[in-house]
Amino acid sequence: MKNIYLLVFTILFFHFSFAQVVINELDSDTPSTDTQEFIELKSNTPNFSLDGLVLVLFNGSTSGGDSSYFTLDLDGYTTDVNGIFLIGGPEVSPVPDFLLFENTIQNGADAAAIYIGNDVDFPEGTVATTTNLLDALIHDTDDADDTGLMALLGLMEQINEDENNNKTTESIQRKDDGTYEVKTPTPGALNDGSGVQFNGIIISTSLDEYNEGDSIDIVFTTEMNVTSDLTFDVTIINEGFMNSDYSGSTSVTIPTGMNTATNTIQIVDDSDDEGDEVMKITFGAIPSGFVRLNDNKELRITDNDFTVASWGTPVNPTFGNVVNTAPENYYNSLEGLADTALAQAIQNIIADPTTVRTHSYADIVEILSSADQSPENSNQVWLLYTEQNRAKLDFAGFTDGSDTWNREHTYPRSRGEFADYREFDDIADGMSGFFTTNADSLRHANSDAHGLRVTDSNENSSRGNQHYGEYNGPVATQGSWKGDVARGIFFLVTRYKALQVVNGFPDDTDNSISELGDLTTLLDWHRNDPPDDFEMNRNNIIYTWQFNRNPFIDLPNLVEYIWGDNIGETWSNTLSVNENERLDFSVYPNPASDYITLLANGKHGDVEIFDALGNRLVTQSFNETTRIPLNLSAGLYLMRIYQDNTSVTKRIIIK
Template sequence: MKIKLFFLLFVSIFSNAQVVINEIDPDTPSTDVKEFIELHSNIPNFSLNGYVVVLFNAGSTSPYSGTASYYAIDLDGYTTDANGNFLIGNSQVSPTPALDLPETTLQNGPDAIALYLANGSDFPIGTLATSTNLVHAIAYSNTSTTQPTALMNALNLTVCINENATSNAANHSIQRKADGTFEVKVPTPGMNNDGSGIVFNYLTTTFNNTSYTEGQNVIITFTTSSNVTSPVTFTISLNNGNFNASDYSGNTIITIPAGTNTASTTITLVDDSLDEGDEEFILYISGLPVEVVASNNSILRRVEDNDYQISNFGTPLAPTYGNVTPTIPTGYYASLEGLSGSALKQAIQDIIANPAVVHLHSYADIWDIIRTADQNPANHSKVWCMYIEQPMSKIDQQQGSSIVGKWNREHIFCQSRGGFQVALGDTADGISIWNTTSAANVVDGISDAHHIRVENGQENSSRNNKNYGTVNSSTVYAGPTGTQGSWKGDVARSLFYMAVRFNGLNVVNGDPSEYNGSVPSGNIGDLATLLAWNAQDPRDDFEMNRNNYIYTWQQNRNPFIDYPLLANYVFGPQYGQPWFASLANSILNTDEIKIFPNPASEYIFISGIETPTRILIYTLSGQKVLQQELSTDGKISLNLPAGIYFVNMKSEEKTETKKIIVK
């Protein structure tokens, strides 16, 4: 009899309970880090076992006919709070959500969110919306003119809520009213929308620093919004992945005395002798009484390892030369001797694209390759971001969709220009597993490490698909303002490599378009700029070390790093002249040779000449238009049409090329 009565009571409570989507904030412009979904039950502390929240995407083009799911949140093991609320949100939402929603996950709309009596496994990505077992749903948009029509039909919805319906939309959310309709107003995460209910005593956590180094003290202060009436004792943990209790010491059981509202603890970060790389701890609070709610929790802080290794060569901003020995196999470039023009280019391709030798690794493997190839010589816990000329910690590798504060993979020859594609089933399977490749398979450029560099995610986005150059144009990329251009020669030599490695890729003059109609153009520019960058930013040890390391994976080298002057014989003023490796034994002292004025009109003056030097001036197409001998500093008269020219200077088998502009 008792069992029967208990069963009837359970069924009665469950059938009378109502769980609804109470509030959503899917669009927080410019940040996407404070978005949330709030559920509400009419019974407090109600178990959410058997429920799942599903996010549906209506598609990005008219007529918004998509109904596929893109994320599912299984709620087994969770309960609503004393007010009947349950908060799912980003880590920066306050109070701290009961369940974490990764940043940038919740899409802006027009989309829909649905609550089902089901399991998360019932809704893999791409599951079509259904009304079967549907408990509640909401369709939303960020404009007044677009609605997810097909989704609304599938979920039996007749109304779509526009989050941007108010004048202050960036700070507003969509909230359910008592009558079941929705309104747009200032967000109230974790609280009843009408202001009723229990007023919780919120616990806020603060730190003495935003980041730390091993050996430092972490002072953590906990403050409640009002004095506690009885002692409040709770526990903290800093564990996160490989960062565990062996990495810190100190009091982790905290008590706020009755009649007060604050307590603190000092945690000492262990200064060991291990090279573990930078790590992060996550402070997590547990054991709070019902009346005290964490305003912020799961707080992330960086711990930099002070036992990092350094290289015997410098960074691109403090370059060294000659400390890194090229690992060129004996005879690797022997077939190039004496060749010129197209025959020289083909011979280079036969080496670097040889399908019997060259290894093609997966795009996922690129992460592992560049974490070593581009690591900061001054601190191996970090990688060097090429364009911004700064290091970032290896743990800041982009994992999700957000690029803020993350580094990722920059294709120097843009993916869209080359038509590169990621292979299906792409996984990181290591140096010992590879596929064959050839010059004809241009799509393989997606994972050729010789043109993929570590870059700050936001700067990578700014570069986008632009050509390289120095003109003031929104379609040409010249790098971040204020940087020293230590990457420019690296970019040039990577593009020269790609234009030889794959058929259909070209480095051309000017600002070529991305597409020929709807087909990738295969063109990137500006050739004249890149040739100048190749001369102005000479190959350094960082670049040579990178070339050596990539060779261990791909079994090919970038010949324009091994022999930077080779670019002039394939793309520049020496095109058509025979190539000999001895030509690259030395170069003129770039710092000493000066050409001025530039731009010029009637003449140029060359200074820094110390030995008899032959001066050759070429057009962009490689036509020689002037030749003169100088044995010391001298003036050269010009009688040339306006345009861009290359001045090639040769002395005792040393050579140097500079670009001039004639007005």
């Protein structure tokens, strides 16, 4: 009998101890970027273990169906000396015990609830329940009461965060009697201002961006003077920014009676083109009695060793500096064809399931960082519509702020009916991770680099899914992108059977799905803005990933035979040099190592060697038999031989 009483007592104590944890404060809507939203839990006793509990957020909207959209398993976490555990966004101060992505907490009518259990008990879409429920708060920002959610959680009240018409600067706070009030947020502290008061420490610098070679004064400041020497460590390394990139101490001491200390870090000015990097200043362990008011402060370190390409940007285009890396016989199957047979032959090449590869939408970030790299600065990308440079680091998925770049589908996804596929598109596998594809694989258009470009994030949104001709780009720009876009569209509608380019501006009825206009506009853009070196370089880079090329860049006159002035005529790609002239030049040994010899048979001229991306690495004149020294890594290269008004391209291998 004693054992039964003991078991009952243990169960009651177990539930009683959990029941003391409540939702103490909630801020679901904060100014601007929603980075200051938070949920604060409170235990009746200090330093209380949250093992065995889980926080669940429920979506009360019609589409949400009063079901879970976020869970946080609280195993391993403990409240502080005031019984507080803070969960919040990246700009909440003091720094939360658990960091949320911005805009995680929805505005309402929604609910936050604490349960006995684990996160696996509440997979996404789990309907709210009172089973094992310890505490819940249903909140809104001037929304109607969600009576269904109230019934599911056994609550009689829904709290309006906007009851004072200040929803972005106020929070819902629990009072000692269990009721709620709405007032100025107090994250990380008891709502009535009582309890242990912590001394906050903040990290600051005069700038957010520095150059290699600069000195950075990092200032550490406490809210109140310290009563004894305060010593702690910070780290500043972050991904590519390593110990070798700086000198200086990362141990900090604020002397007794003071509230500030400054550490000077010297950024190493090396000669390596590592790309722009981010230094991240992060607190180590902080002594008791202190809290971090901010943390993980990021500083941009601009690399001054960037390279400049031998070709121009689209607004200052150059031609003929980037060699076409298409295999010599790549387009042979088009010879002598016309009309639909010609279009089909093009598709057979660029959608060949035995060779063509597709990569994930996540991989597109890496592909575009290279394919749309600015010729003026190797650490930047070139923005399509706005015709300007932007740091590669400022991809919208990597950083906050308005001046970011994104992946623009030149053929809008909503018109092509292709979208993200989580099991395929969310993971970047790199060049070696790919799937096979064919002309019917429309979903792969979502991550086809020939149809994606780097654009300003705001302009990307403004462009929307308008037809070209309706959308003509930002005012006061040159329109240097128009031919590029036209050829990208022509590629896509040839590559994928389901896509079409048509005259006019089709409406959004079911009959116009997968139709994009305006063909006449795109033809004009193609004719007035021919392919330049930037576009050829882009074609070369994408080819190394996808194993297909945009033929309308390599052979721009093809456009006229499919959509333009030469419809119905037979295509013939006349060679600039006949086969007999090609035989007049030979190179040996091939494969080569330290040198290669050009046998010119009495001719003289110039020779250039390019890598697979079209970068010119060697330039030399030749006369008769000429030995060309090589200092190249192993791989495939292209040798272009110029003599009079002709040129010959040969492939060489360096072993």
